[in-house]
Amino acid sequence: MSTLSEAYADSPLHLQHIIPMDFESVQTVPDSHSWPQITDFPPAVRSDEELTIPIIDLTAPHVVELVGDACRTWGMFQVTGHGVPSILLEDVESEARRLFELPARQKIKALRSPGGATGYGAARIAPFFSKNMWHEGFTIMGSSVDHARELWPHDYKRFCDAMDDYQKKMKVLSYKLWLLILKSLDITEEQVNWSSSDGALQLNSYPCCPDPNRAIGLAPHTDTLLLTILHQSNSNGLQIFRDGVGWVSVSPLSGALVVNAGDLLHIVSNGRFSTAYHRVMANQACHRVSIAYFYGPPAESLMVPVCETQFPLYRSLTVKEYISIKAKHLEKALLLIRI
Numbered sequence: 001m002s003t004l005s006e007a008y009a010d011s012p013l014h015l016q017h018i019i020p021m022d023f024e025s026v027q028t029v030p031d032s033h034s035w036p037q038i039t040d041f042p043p044a045v046r047s048d049e050e051l052t053i054p055i056i057d058l059t060a061p062h063v064v065e066l067v068g069d070a071c072r073t074w075g076m077f078q079v080t081g082h083g084v085p086s087i088l089l090e091d092v093e094s095e096a097r098r099l100f101e102l103p104a105r106q107k108i109k110a111l112r113s114p115g116g117a118t119g120y121g122a123a124r125i126a127p128f129f130s131k132n133m134w135h136e137g138f139t140i141m142g143s144s145v146d147h148a149r150e151l152w153p154h155d156y157k158r159f160c161d162a163m164d165d166y167q168k169k170m171k172v173l174s175y176k177l178w179l180l181i182l183k184s185l186d187i188t189e190e191q192v193n194w195s196s197s198d199g200a201l202q203l204n205s206y207p208c209c210p211d212p213n214r215a216i217g218l219a220p221h222t223d224t225l226l227l228t229i230l231h232q233s234n235s236n237g238l239q240i241f242r243d244g245v246g247w248v249s250v251s252p253l254s255g256a257l258v259v260n261a262g263d264l265l266h267i268v269s270n271g272r273f274s275t276a277y278h279r280v281m282a283n284q285a286c287h288r289v290s291i292a293y294f295y296g297p298p299a300e301s302l303m304v305p306v307c308e309t310q311f312p313l314y315r316s317l318t319v320k321e322y323i324s325i326k327a328k329h330l331e332k333a334l335l336l337i338r339i
């Protein structure tokens with residue numbers, strides 16, 4: 001069986017792009033992490049509507065239209081009424097913090113292998129930038145027990161239980177969102193070529209940064225799969241780029257989850273839904289942690305742009321093939337498959 005994790009094996013990385021810096025050991029931003037001055041803040045005078053991503057209550061009566069509008073205009077929205085218990089959100093966040101607070105020499109024991117998809121390491125987009133990000137991550141696909149055992153030989157169970165439980169809840173919520181999205185696009189489940197799903201959990205850590213104006217948490221990117229559900233802790237940092245407006249902050253809303261469209265949704269919707277271009281700013285005051293769940297079809301599934309009134313904008317291709325093109329070309333991937 002081909003899984004998403006195997007899809008990454010074709011693009012092995014160098015260790016220099018996998019091992020994060022030991023953030024505890026530095027008092028200033030080293031040259032390796034110093035980015036050119038960021039001056040592209042949004043213009044000051046804008047309406048609230050232009051500067052706030054939509055907030056959607058999933059139990060609201062017109063939820064299909066609301067989701068469709070949000071995906072067309074922003075590619076990102078926050079959801080409430082999602083049914084994920086707040087105790088589980090707290091639990092998964094505190095287990096993620098427990099991991100990232102380990103000493104660097106301990107975290108490195110669970111390092112992602114060069115051709116691997118799971119474990120501790122820098123962001124996958126690292127090789128595309130000459131400077132490093134103020135970020136470290138930990139990726140889970142299915143069971144986290146092998147890597148968790150490397151970190152806590154005698155006390156890995158509570159971490160694994162929280163991650164298992166969270167992945168199950170995310171799978172259910174993703175499917176619910178997926179059905180709403182299909183409805184809003186007027187596509188039936190039969191028109192897409194896959195019936196099951198695959199997912200990955202990405203724990204992100206942005207340690208306190210001594211000079212946030214010179215560093216970046218996560219460089220601008222779009223997510224690859226269909227959709228992402230993000231639990232951001234109560235600290236700012238996430239921003240989305242909106243055409244004609246600039247970078248807009250996605251302020252944390254207690255208990256809400258952020259949903260964003262990825263490249264595969266943009267392809268399947270034949271360009272009707274935008275893939276969200278986003279980044280994370282570094283900050284001085286607190287250690288930010290976020291948990292992203294990436295939802296997509298199995299790696300062998302064929303992605304076919306669906307739209308009855310328009311010619312296809314993209315050629316059809318498998319998930320695996322798209323992951324491989326993205327791993328080599330990042331932002332240019334969508335252009336490369338354009339018809």
Ligand SMILES: O=C(O)CCC(=O)C(=O)O
Pocket residue numbers: 202204218223230232237238278280289290291292
């Ligand atoms: O930490 C965040 O707010 C965003 C994380 C993200 O963009 C990602 O994991 O792809």
Ligand SMILES: [Fe+2]
Pocket residue numbers: 221222223278
């Ligand atoms: Fe992302």
